[in-house]
Amino acid sequence: MILVFVEHDGLLPSRSSLEALTVAGRLAGSTGVPLEAILFGQDAAVVAVGLGAAGVATALTLSHESLDEYAPAAWGRSLGSLAAERGATVVLAAGSDRGNEVLAYASAMADAAMAANCTEITPGEPFLVTRQRWGGSLLEDARLDGSPRFLTIAEHAVEPETATAPTSVELIAVRPEPTAADLRVRVVGRVPPKAGLVSLADARVVVGGGRGVGADGFGQIEELAVLLGGAVGVSRVVTSAGWRPHAEQVGQTGTRIAPDLYIACGISGAIQHIVGCKAAKSILAINTDRDAPMMSKASYAVIGDLHQVVPAISAEIRRVTGR
Amino acid sequence: MNVLVCVKRVPETGGRVTLTDDAQDIDTRFLGFTVSPHEECAVEEAVRIVGANGGAATVLTLGPEAATDQLRDAMAIGMDRAILLETDGRDWDPVATAAAIVDAVRAETEAGTTYDLLLFGNEAADSGDYQVAIRVAVALGLPCISGVKSLEIHDGVATARREAAGGWEVFEVPLPAVVSVREGINLPRYPSVPGRLRAKKKEIARSVPAPRPSGPTKLRLRLPAEQERSVEILGTGAEAAPAVVELLVRLGLVSA
Numbered sequence: 001m002i003l004v005f006v007e008h009d010g011l012l013p014s015r016s017s018l019e020a021l022t023v024a025g026r027l028a029g030s031t032g033v034p035l036e037a038i039l040f041g042q043d044a045a046v047v048a049v050g051l052g053a054a055g056v057a058t059a060l061t062l063s064h065e066s067l068d069e070y071a072p073a074a075w076g077r078s079l080g081s082l083a084a085e086r087g088a089t090v091v092l093a094a095g096s097d098r099g100n101e102v103l104a105y106a107s108a109m110a111d112a113a114m115a116a117n118c119t120e121i122t123p124g125e126p127f128l129v130t131r132q133r134w135g136g137s138l139l140e141d142a143r144l145d146g147s148p149r150f151l152t153i154a155e156h157a158v159e160p161e162t163a164t165a166p167t168s169v170e171l172i173a174v175r176p177e178p179t180a181a182d183l184r185v186r187v188v189g190r191v192p193p194k195a196g197l198v199s200l201a202d203a204r205v206v207v208g209g210g211r212g213v214g215a216d217g218f219g220q221i222e223e224l225a226v227l228l229g230g231a232v233g234v235s236r237v238v239t240s241a242g243w244r245p246h247a248e249q250v251g252q253t254g255t256r257i258a259p260d261l262y263i264a265c266g267i268s269g270a271i272q273h274i275v276g277c278k279a280a281k282s283i284l285a286i287n288t289d290r291d292a293p294m295m296s297k298a299s300y301a302v303i304g305d306l307h308q309v310v311p312a313i314s315a316e317i318r319r320v321t322g323r
Numbered sequence: 324m325n326v327l328v329c330v331k332r333v334p335e336t337g338g339r340v341t342l343t344d345d346a347q348d349i350d351t352r353f354l355g356f357t358v359s360p361h362e363e364c365a366v367e368e369a370v371r372i373v374g375a376n377g378g379a380a381t382v383l384t385l386g387p388e389a390a391t392d393q394l395r396d397a398m399a400i401g402m403d404r405a406i407l408l409e410t411d412g413r414d415w416d417p418v419a420t421a422a423a424i425v426d427a428v429r430a431e432t433e434a435g436t437t438y439d440l441l442l443f444g445n446e447a448a449d450s451g452d453y454q455v456a457i458r459v460a461v462a463l464g465l466p467c468i469s470g471v472k473s474l475e476i477h478d479g480v481a482t483a484r485r486e487a488a489g490g491w492e493v494f495e496v497p498l499p500a501v502v503s504v505r506e507g508i509n510l511p512r513y514p515s516v517p518g519r520l521r522a523k524k525k526e527i528a529r530s531v532p533a534p535r536p537s538g539p540t541k542l543r544l545r546l547p548a549e550q551e552r553s554v555e556i557l558g559t560g561a562e563a564a565p566a567v568v569e570l571l572v573r574l575g576l577v578s579a
Contacts, residue, residue, distance in 0.1 A: 108461040246506060
């Protein structure tokens with residue numbers, strides 16, 4: 001049996017969990033074993049019934065007043081014990097913050113190895129995986145031993161697919177018994193996102209600024225982002241210089257974005273930045289240097305000084321839309 | 324208040340990377356070395372915490388003799404002492420790395436130094452295993468908060484925030500605890516010349532941990548297939564604006 005930890009918002013599974021289910025579904029199909037899901041929280045069952053479309057045969061729903069809020073150690077403990085109890089051969093999650101965290105706990109508690117951010121799985125003996133290093137700019141072929149095998153699937157590595165043969169999902173409600181020690185780590189408060197701001201990770205358009213923008217040039221970048229209903233993203237140079245908040249950083253140590261269009265202004269394109277924006281459907285690079293590495297990743301380019309090009313684009317949008 | 328920070332020596336990559344002939348490592352002949360950005364921030368955070376609360380900050384690494392450069396860098400910005408768990412320079416897997424750190428922490432305790440806070444980077448820049456801090460916490464029976472971008476220590480309690488869906492999740496754990504941090508928690512300072520001079524005189528404790536491979540087992544590295552892309556030049560300078568807006572309309576991002 002393959003067990004997948006599914007993250008959700010109370011209504012729907014997260015996109016990265018659907019990606020993980022897609023990989024898990026293929027693995028289950030090729031090895032002829034059933035696919036099971038595990039979901040936490042009061043609304044777990046609501047989400048779980050919809051997982052038949054992803055080929056899930058059985059969903060374990062766990063709810064408990066002290067771990068309905070995220071509690072990584074307790075969630076990892078429950079995941080690990082259910083995997084052992086039900087004889088899972090592979091335990092899999094999204095390579096998201098939570099997916100990597102919960103699987104790290106489950107595998108550490110089981111004293112088993114874990115492979116983070118895999119892009120390919122070749123089941124059998126030996127069991128082989130390809131995983132991302134350096135945020136995905138380098139790949140590692142590795143052998144993963146142990147039973148079960150714990151692994152996460154790199155975000156944006158596959159397109160989520162629905163199963164060829166949708167199933168009806170058997171729901172099993174499990175009452176976890178978290179220990180006080182595991183419950184030391186849990187979310188005790190939340191600060192909601194600022195209203196009206198488009199989140200960088202979800203934006204359809206991201207307007208990015210790099211060193212070339214300069215400390216005082218971000219007004220132009222913001223203006224274009226607002227006109228397009230998008231978000232501002234910046235390179236690491238910009239956050240390290242303190243020009244913009246770190247929350248805006250796109251890259252290996254910042255946010256991974258996947259917009260329809262990424263407009264990269266004055267960004268040369270170090271690999272640490274590229275791994276953060278390579279999931280964009282298209283990239284438009286605006287740069288004075290036509291040999292900048294960013295150009296080789298872009299579908300479209302404007303050669304020129306962003307300080308002239310960006311305001312001209314904003315002016316043209318205003319003219320065309322009459323705003 | 325004693326703080327231990329664990330760091331890893333990694334090559335300073337920027338442009339293209341090339342691999343060694345045996346495909347086991349990045350070819351570092353023309354590269355400098357550093358620690359992961361998250362870990363630079365962990366070091367800075369430790370220096371600030373010890374500065375505000377008193378106590379001592381220790382930096383630890385598992386790596387080759389050459390990793391003493393990174394230990395000196397950390398001591399140059401204010402870490403008090405360093406521990407080198409010396410290896411032959413080959414990669415250790417995350418299970419083995421965590422086990423060696425756990426042994427080192429226990430040895431420190433036996434020698435009379437207990438740590439209130441163990442700081443890590445959320446993930447190493449090179450291997451990106453996302454698990455060493457958690458494995459150490461589980462083995463030592465300590466609570467662990469991951470991915471932290473804001474940390475406050477007050478009356479033996481660590482309050483930490485991390486980004487989640489554009490907002491923040493707040494955690495609170497009693498010390499001793501393990502915290503893995505992300506870049507953005509602070510802006511690390513640069514070492515000063517007097518700091519570098521002081522670092523030369525600080526102690527580096529050394530030991531050689533026994534290798535105990537566990538997994539995942541690295542077989543080979545390879546570069547991802549490059550997507551062939553032909554770039555369409557929309558124009559030069561401000562005159563390109565109409566062509567850009569046509570593209571935005573075509574992509575459905577601007578409605579004319």
